[in-house]
Amino acid sequence: MSKLNLSNQNSIFRIIFRSCMIFVLILSSLFIASCSGNNPVGPVNIYTGTQGVTVQFTKNNPPLEIYESSEMLILAEIWNKGAFTPDKKMYDEPIMISINVDDVYLEILGKPTDSIFAKDEYMSLYLSGKSTVWPIGEKTIIPIVSLKANKILGTRETPTTRIEISACYQYKTYFAESICIDSDLYGLEKTPICKNKNTYTYSGQGAPVIVNKMDVDMIPVGVVTDPITRSVPIVNSSGGLEGIGQGIEEGESIILRPNFRIYFQNAENGVILASNEIENPCTEGPASKGEAIRISAMLGNIPLTCARPEIKMYSNEGSVRCWIDEKDVPSQFELNRNYELPLKLEAEYFYKVTTIRDVRIMRVS
């Protein structure tokens, strides 16, 4: 009887112990799960997205309704969401903010009334782009200008007018891709190191103008006869080895010239401004050259030659063909071996984004 009781007590303790263990296990697993997190620790790829510097009105400024003869300070949120930092190395005004209003309804205070778009009327700004230590980019809310609503002209009760703020800046798109130099044209290698994909597509590199597609062709431009000195066994007449001698073997190598067609796209709503080395189109008045970007590219250490250095954009799209000059084709391209080389590309351009807000002007009386 007592044995039975003891056995029962043991089984009860065992059950309680097991329950406690299970509870502790569940709790531990929860803790562990919570510690694991969803954000892997490591470098942040800042070269993603399609935005550059953006300009926005703040939520309630300017208000949707303003009274005649009243003054207001226009605030704007400027945010460099791209991966490039416009700096003073290129121009004195890395980011230029301007405002555009209808003089009948609004007056810009503290500015000449004839034109507000002279050079000295721009407000310049410096904002860092995205970086590993600042992955969202730098943003600021700044007062742009003071506006005064004119007394409503005539018998109109509540006219509506628009306020436009623009940010104009020079920007760069950085693009890099590992290109497979694929000389195995006939698929002889059983386990090649890499294979040329021919077409690559992309969604953004942290700038408003993006490389969205690239075609890569490995064009064979010739074959070279290449004598190779090799160690050759010396065999006697009976078939025995007499020694090792040097022999010459006649071989052939294919000469490749990698050829790239790179497609660009204006992925945002802004306008690309054409420029030259001297003028800053943000301040030089009307753009008559259309939308154009300038590019430079390298494959490994070899600079690529492009069909034209300035790419005209039509319907927000443009493309260019780049290749390696014949004189620059390196000897290793002649080897019948595949290997990878980095392609680096920089696209430089001026970009202008605008934000609009319609405001109603109310009569005081």
Add this chain to the structure above:
Amino acid sequence: MGGDVKKNYNYAILIVDTISNNLNAEKEKLNSMSDSDNKLAQQNKIKSLEDQLKDWKKIRDKLKKEVEKVEKIEKEIAKEQQLAAAANMAGPEGVIASQVIEQDIKKKQSNMRVISEKDKSESRTKLNLSAIAEDTPFEEIPNQNSTGLVGNSQVRRTRGPAFSQRPASSRNSTNNEFNSQRDESSANAGWQNNNFNNSNFNNSNSTNSNSSRRPSKIGGFFKAAGSIFSNGNKKLKDKIEDLSNGEFHKQFLIESLFLFAIIVHLVDAFIWNFSMSQSVMINRVMAYLLLSMFACIVLNVNIFFGLLTFFCVVSFIPVFLIPILSNGLNALDVTTNVKNIIGTIFLAIPVWLIYLKYYLGINLDYSSGKASSKGLLKILLRPSKWVGAYFILLALFFIFWLMSTIVVPSVSIIPGSEDTGFNPTASVEIFTEFVSVTWKNGIDAINGIGKDLKGDYKAWKNDTMSSYYTGQVEQNTVNTGVFITDFHLTGTQYDSMPVVAYGYVRARSFVDNVTIKTSCYAQSTTNKSVIYQGVTDPPILENIYIEDQRGVICTFEKPGNDGIGTGEGLLPAGRYQIFLKLEFDLETWAYKPYFFIDRNYLVYLRTSGENPVIKLGIPQKTKTIYTSGPVMIGMDDALEMPFAISSESNNYLPLGMTIDDKPSVNGAKGEVVRVHNYTLRMPNYFTVNKCTAPVEPTIVNDELVPGYKIYTFKNTNQNLNLSGSFMTLNCNVEISKEKVSQIIPGANTPAITSIVGTVHYDYKLTKQIPLTVQKTPGAQ
């Protein structure tokens, strides 16, 4: 159901044949008679029989038509039953189809029932009357065949030579199963239960009694009551009968709903005036929501489906369509006349109301909430008495509304007369006035349409010549301008007393104080050359600003000794039109925004296949907004944006401005008497090169807008008005190439610049009302 109709038809044939045979027998008897007294009596009897025969033939013919209808429906039902059976075999979709067909069959059966009931009530009445008149029961009708054709031998009378000679007592005491049971059945429900069925008809006798048989006196009472009931109150009786199966209940509720809906509609029309103000909108939506809920409950419709359907249907037109249409018309600047007519049409034809009553009331499957699409078409094609009832209610409501406006403390015109609070004479006067004014407004509206069409033609004609420009009126919370909001008389006017009319003038302006010169006159309707000048107080309304309402009193009285007035009546007895005239000067302003862009950039955008409008975020065409008032200003609305200018050569902007008058509102008539001047305000860097105006503009700097100039074109023609015409100013504006860099705000950004046009003019506004001046009682 169909069998009853056929049966009745057979009976009618039988009765016609019987009476016909009797008539022939009586005629033969008459021929054999020699006694002149008996002959006269016999002739009367024959005449009576002939009348009966005529009546019964009519009934027979009518029944024949009904039978044909019933046979046709029966054939259709048979076909549809076959279809339904076939559909049932075809799977789930077929089952649904068969349900639909069965519903249709039910409807047709219902129609047959209606025909049957109608037939019963009519022929039963006749049969009762006929039987009472004939005063002779059938004893036996052997060998009745299916066609109802019987020979003379098939009908025998128990006693007496003719039906009418049979005494009532004898009729009741002998075998009068036919009459007594027929009358009871009249007081009850079914025609098929009466004694015209074959068995009772053939075998009725005193011994063959049953529970429905009554003693003779009681039978007579029921007979009489049945006659009255079946004659005069058939519908009521049927409704009471229907009460037992719930039909009356449902019908009653539907009609209640309909009446409630009418009230809501009339309130909407008369009190809310289909307005779209926020508070009215909320009230209206709540009213229609309530109506929809009521409809759901009454019709026992599925609450989710029903509420949505009812609310959408019931409230769609008055809540949404009319205000939106009205707003849309405002936006399109459609004239008031057209808007008034549209409002009147919606008031007069409450489409949704008819829909509610007929479509939902009759054709809705109450359990599922499904409705037949044929219903609405049926209603529209066959409007019935309910539409008439609506108009009667509309008239009653209108009269009620009119009376409620009349029942005001009436002014004692005649010294010593009693103020009763309700002056019937005044009510007639006001009613006459109302009808007159309404009629005039209607005529004005029609004329207005003519004028609109004329204006449209002008616009079209000049549009093709590129010299008529349009604009869009600014939507104000309260319109600017001058309005005569009311002009009325009170009480009866007598020739010995001064006639006084009261007017209310509202004005709103943002620029200057409006000064209005007032005047009034009366014109005889019989001789229009007879005009009496009245005196207005005040003669000038000064300093009206922002929003103000002022009263104007117009008095017609003879001047007294002091030269001012004595209270003597000026107007002799007769009928007149009184005119209140306001003269004032006003300004109308128009604002046209432009977007300018560098020409090279525009060329680049076009050649690269980009839409500059989308690229720059600007409208393709900018609207000219002009301030509300009696004049329209239009400016180059056809010009597409952005307008390209170049720094390589001088640029020219074509600028057009049209000034036209608009129809007046509130039943008043307006006219631009004279145009003083018109102006153009534009930036300094624009130069007006050449204009079509007959005069050169004067140019001054705008003090209100820095950087702007005002070009003023003064009108030297004193007679220039806009009555029935318009004027257009075309200018060529030069933009110097040197100025382009100042205009274009940096690269690839459009410049926003407004040009403002104004016109300053004299305006005359007139409103008229009818007046009847009566002779003073007792005066010679």
